[in-house]
Amino acid sequence: MPLTDTFVKQVKHKGAAIGERYADGGGMYLRVKAPGKYWRMDYRFNGKAKTLALGVYPAVSLAKARQRRDKARELLAEGTDPSVAKRTEKLTNAAEAANTFEAVAREFHANKASGWSASYAERWLRIMEKDLFPYLGKHPIASIKARDLLHALKRVEDRGVIETAHTLRQCAGQVFRFAVQTSRCESNPAPDLHGALRPVVTQSMAAVLEPKKVGELMRAINGYAGQPITRAALLLSALLFQRPGNIRAMEWAWVDLDHSMLTIPARDMKRKLQEKLNGRPHFVPLAAQALEALGQVRPLTGHGRYVFPSIRTGERPMSENTVNAALRRLGFTTDEMTAHGFRAMARTVMAEQLHGIEADVIEAQLAHGKSGPLGAAYDRAEFMDKRKAMMQRWADYLDKLAAGAEIIQFKAA
Structure with missing residues (x-):
C-alpha cells in the first residue's frame, strides 16, 4: 500500500x-x-x-x-x-551560482582595474556595490533582461542622480559584454536601454566669453591686491589656460625659463592610467608675459617644490579653492567665472577673435582629444612652432584687452 x-x-x-x-x-x-x-x-x-x-x-x-x-x-x-539529468541540473545550478551578475562584475573589475586609475577603479566598484549589486547581484547574469536592468537604474534615477544612473548603465554594459565574451550569457541588454533614462542636463563651467568682459577680468587680475602668489596663479590661469589642478600643482621642475617651456609630466595629466604611465608629457609654450610672471614668483617660491605652494605649508600646493576665492574677491560671481572657466574663455575667444589659428592647435594646447587628421601631430614637440606663436599672440591679445583696445562686441544673432 x-x-x-x-x-x-x-x-x-x-x-x-x-x-x-x-x-x-x-x-x-x-x-x-x-x-x-x-x-x-x-x-x-x-x-x-x-x-x-x-x-x-x-x-x-x-x-x-x-x-x-x-x-x-x-x-x-x-x-x-x-540520474544523469539530475547531475546535469546540479552542475548547471552551480555554474549559475558562480556566474551571478555580481560574480561576473567583480571578475571583470579584477581583470581591468590594473589598467585603470586607482580612483576610477574604486568609484566603479563602489557605485556597483551601492546601486546594482543589491538588486541584480545574486541573479544569474544570463537570466537578467533589459527590464530588470532598467528597474534597477530607475531606482537610482528616482533619487535624482541622473548622471550616476547613466554611468551605471555603461558599467553594466561593460559587465554584460564581458559575460558574452566569456560565454556566460548570450546578449548585452544595456544598449537596448539607450534613451530609456532621463537625459543628463550638463551645466557648462562659468566663463567670461566676451572680449569686453575679458578686458575687465584682466584689469582686475592686474590690480589684484591680495597675495602676489595668488595674483600670479590668476594671471597664469589666463595665459596658459591649463586645467586648474595643473596650474595650482605646478612644480618648478616643470618650468624651463631658458627655453620658454612648461612640461607637465604624463602622470600629472588627466589621462587613462596607461597613458599616464607611458604617454608623452604635455608641452605648454611660455609667452613673454608668462615668463615675466614666473620670474616675479621665483624669488618667493623658487626654493621649494611648487610654484604656488600652500600658504600654510610649502609641502603641498595651493588649495583648489584659492583661485575661485580670488575671483570672488575680484567681484566675479560663480555664475560669471571659475578657475576652470579660463579654458573655455581661451578656446572661445581665440576661435572667434584671433583669426587664422587652427582649431586643432587650440585643442592640442588644451590637451583635449584631437579632432582632425593632423591633430595628434600637434602634440609632438617638433610641431611646436604654431603653438608657440599662438600662445604669444594670445598673451598679447589679453594685454590689448586689458588696455581697452581691440574690443569687438558680439552682435545678436
Missing part, C-alpha cells in the same frame, strides 16, 4: 545495518536509518539497475518525493537517465 504522511512521520529505525525499506509505488521507497529518513527510487536504464536519490525527509515531504519520482519516470519514458 502507498505510504501516508502519518506513517512517514512516526516510523522509527529498528536497528538494521542497511536500514528499513518501505515501498510507496513506482519504484519509490523510504529508507529509514539511524541518521534519518531517505527517499529513493529504483529503476532500470539500458538494462542496468540504478538508484536515484529523491531527497531527505522532512525537508522533502512525501508529496514532493512523489513529484520527483513522477518527473524521473517521465524522463525514463523519453529515454533519458534521470
Whole structure:
C-alpha cells in the first residue's frame, strides 16, 4: 500500500545495518536509518539497475518525493537517465551560482582595474556595490533582461542622480559584454536601454566669453591686491589656460625659463592610467608675459617644490579653492567665472577673435582629444612652432584687452 504522511512521520529505525525499506509505488521507497529518513527510487536504464536519490525527509515531504519520482519516470519514458539529468541540473545550478551578475562584475573589475586609475577603479566598484549589486547581484547574469536592468537604474534615477544612473548603465554594459565574451550569457541588454533614462542636463563651467568682459577680468587680475602668489596663479590661469589642478600643482621642475617651456609630466595629466604611465608629457609654450610672471614668483617660491605652494605649508600646493576665492574677491560671481572657466574663455575667444589659428592647435594646447587628421601631430614637440606663436599672440591679445583696445562686441544673432 502507498505510504501516508502519518506513517512517514512516526516510523522509527529498528536497528538494521542497511536500514528499513518501505515501498510507496513506482519504484519509490523510504529508507529509514539511524541518521534519518531517505527517499529513493529504483529503476532500470539500458538494462542496468540504478538508484536515484529523491531527497531527505522532512525537508522533502512525501508529496514532493512523489513529484520527483513522477518527473524521473517521465524522463525514463523519453529515454533519458534521470540520474544523469539530475547531475546535469546540479552542475548547471552551480555554474549559475558562480556566474551571478555580481560574480561576473567583480571578475571583470579584477581583470581591468590594473589598467585603470586607482580612483576610477574604486568609484566603479563602489557605485556597483551601492546601486546594482543589491538588486541584480545574486541573479544569474544570463537570466537578467533589459527590464530588470532598467528597474534597477530607475531606482537610482528616482533619487535624482541622473548622471550616476547613466554611468551605471555603461558599467553594466561593460559587465554584460564581458559575460558574452566569456560565454556566460548570450546578449548585452544595456544598449537596448539607450534613451530609456532621463537625459543628463550638463551645466557648462562659468566663463567670461566676451572680449569686453575679458578686458575687465584682466584689469582686475592686474590690480589684484591680495597675495602676489595668488595674483600670479590668476594671471597664469589666463595665459596658459591649463586645467586648474595643473596650474595650482605646478612644480618648478616643470618650468624651463631658458627655453620658454612648461612640461607637465604624463602622470600629472588627466589621462587613462596607461597613458599616464607611458604617454608623452604635455608641452605648454611660455609667452613673454608668462615668463615675466614666473620670474616675479621665483624669488618667493623658487626654493621649494611648487610654484604656488600652500600658504600654510610649502609641502603641498595651493588649495583648489584659492583661485575661485580670488575671483570672488575680484567681484566675479560663480555664475560669471571659475578657475576652470579660463579654458573655455581661451578656446572661445581665440576661435572667434584671433583669426587664422587652427582649431586643432587650440585643442592640442588644451590637451583635449584631437579632432582632425593632423591633430595628434600637434602634440609632438617638433610641431611646436604654431603653438608657440599662438600662445604669444594670445598673451598679447589679453594685454590689448586689458588696455581697452581691440574690443569687438558680439552682435545678436
